[in-house]
Amino acid sequence: MASSHFESFLQRVFEASGIASQNELASVLNIHRAAVSQAKRKGVVPERWILKLSQKYGLSPEWLESGKGATFSRNGPDGEFFNIPKVTARLSAGGGSFETASTIERYFAFQRAWLAKKGDPRRMVLMDVSGNSMEPELKDGDMVLVDRSRTEVAAGVIYAVGVDEAIMVKRIEKQPNALVLHSDNPRYMPVCLEGGAAAGVRIIGRVIWACREYR
Structure with missing residues (x-):
């Protein structure tokens, strides 16, 4: 169940941001590739990932975490x-x-x-x-x-x-x-x-x- 939650998170990130792989996600987050694999095994999405991705791509933090609500917010890198x-x-x-x-x-x-x-x-x-x-x-x-x-x-x-x-x-x-x-x-x-x-x-x-x- 935990792994499924992380996979769903990855799918949302890939579709909304254009990130194409876990290696690219690690690069965007400025972390080691192994950190993504470790989070995937644990089925846990660190809060700082949510914050960084939401700010960089203008995505709703709630949507990134749960898939609920609007995909995009007004809080993008150049948003209001x-x-x-x-x-x-x-x-x-x-x-x-x-x-x-x-x-x-x-x-x-x-x-x-x-x-x-x-x-x-x-x-x-x-x-x-x-x-x-x-x-x-x-x-x-x-x-x-x-x-x-x-x-x-x-x-x-x-x-x-x-x-x-x-x-x-x-x-x-x-x-x-x-x-x-x-x-x-x-x-x-x-x-x-x-x-x-x-x-x-x-x-x-x-x-x-x-x-x-x-x-």
Whole structure:
């Protein structure tokens, strides 16, 4: 059944893109031919393949993955819209989230021109916020757009940050040989990381947009 799913995916790609072989698919995806064979054996289509093919050929990610819906989207290489992946990893606005999986849940279309003004669309990802340490700016359940190409620390800016195995969303202050992680909620004290602890902080990217669903 899994192999059949992968074969169906291959057939859709070949018909819609003009790619004629697994070797050519590997070349387009910039991967080794063996990676295609391995995915075929497992019957799993990596999410990054879906994203790259949809952006390159203007194909609907949902159609590529399942065969359902319209074949083409408006999100081609020169189209008006650009697909941004939303991942399962959550940004903790609290003590730190250990839900860090990069599995793509779905895609959201943004206007390409708007994204280009903000940063590098190819390096952007959507993530959910969990917790209340960044209220009132960000609330529990908000979805934020993170540009992973923007990692230079600037005063007063909100970032997605990795500390040890946890990821969180904070404002960052640079000090000599130290980083201070600030919350907007006054109930949360700043966290000062010095020396090696500061050097180990990963700036995942800058938060450039947020979406809130009212319940």
